[in-house]
Amino acid sequence: MRRAGLGDGAAPGSYGNYGYASSGYNACEEENDRLTESLRSKVDAIKSLSIEIGHEVRNQNKLLSEMDSQFDSTTGFLGSRMGLSC
Template structure:
C-alpha cells in the first residue's frame, strides 16, 4: 500500500514527504541556529572582555597593596622619631 505523497512524485529535498513542511522547519532551524551562533559569539566576546577587566583590576589591587606596604614601612621607620615629639606640643615639619 502506498501513502499519498510518498514515492516518485515527491519534490526533492523533502525526503519523500510531499507538502510536509519539512523545508520550512529546516529553514526555521537554520535561522534559529544562526541566531544562536550570534548570541554565543556575543557572550564569548563579553566573557573575554570580563577576563581582561578582571586582570586589570587584579593588577590595580596588587599595586594598591604594594603601595600600602610601602606606606606602612615608612610609618614604622618614622614612628620612633615622632614619639619623642608626642608630649611636647611640637608638630613635625613636612619637607617635600
C-alpha cells in the same frame, strides 16, 4: 514561517526527505537555519563578553596588586618614622 503546502509549488501528496511533505520539510529547515544563526550570534556575544570580563579582571588584579604594594611601603615608611615595628 511558511506553512506546509502553501506557495512553494509542490504537487499535492509529493513526499520526500524521510516521509515529510517537501514544503513542510523546507519550512522546518529554514526555521532550523534561522534558529541556528540566532544561537550562533548569541554564543559569539557571550564569548566576546567573557573575553572582555577576563581583560577587566586582569586589569583590576593589577591595580589591586599595585595598591597592596603601595600600602605596604606606606606602612613600612610610617612605622619607621614613628618608631613602630611592623
